[in-house]
Amino acid sequence: MDSAAISPVRLESVRYQIGEALILDDVTLDAAAGQTLALLGRSGSGKTSLLRLINRLQSPSAGEVWVEDRRTLDWDPIRLRRRIGYVIQEVGLFPHWSVERNVGVVPRLEGRPEEAVRRRVRELLELVGLEPDAVAARRPRELSGGQRQRVGVARALAADPPILLLDEPFGALDPITRRDLQQELLRLQGALRKTIVLVTHDVREALLLADRIALLEQGRVVWRGTPAEFEAAPEERVRRFRESAA
Secondary structure (H helix, E strand, O other): OOHHHOOOEEEEEEEEEEOOEEEEEEEEEEEOOOOEEEEEEOOOOOHHHHHHHHOOOOOOOEEEEEEOOEEHHHOOHHHHHHOEEEEEOOOOOOOOOOHHHHHOHHHHHOOOOHHHHHHHHHHHHHHOOOOHHHHOOOOHHHOOHHHHHHHHHHHHHOOOOOEEEEEOOOOOOOHHHHHHHHHHHHHHHHHHOOEEEEEEOOHHHHHHHOOEEEEEEOOEEEEEEOHHHHHHOOOHHHHHHHHHOO
């Protein structure tokens, strides 16, 4: 196979089980380089578990997960996670650290020179629409929800990872801030062309941000295609999701 055609993220016949509970069942899926794959589905459909398998916070019970053409089980977990930016709904910033220290944590762990880290932090804060001089010294509690979410995205980008995992990153925000950050993500993706896997239950968000959509139900991928195909698909399960956005 042409290496250029290999998807940075692939799942092959993946099953994930906790005790008797089957969370994911026979999932085969890939995220193409430089594109956004949205995992759409109701709560409990397995979306977040699938995301956690990609960066090896969980391991498959069967099947294989591949990142950059290497099985996740063959990666050193720390090296794997530093190749992947991860943004969650609650952001997960260290509350007693400044914004500057939060954003620069991974480059510092990798031993980059302090001056280079500080330059990188300023670049990233500007990239996500924040004024470095105004926010760099603040603690997360001193920021609005939208600002904290932007800082979370900046931190995920700090080591310039080729892959971003976004787990309902805007779900806790008010509608106006959510819309603004969705547009910001579109702008960033147009500039950076990362491989993004986005978890959402919001149909409008999936249609706006994704190049491809995978619909999950009860741990299985029951439909996949482009946003245009989603809007035209005749299947009942897709139609129900479309109607939820009407």
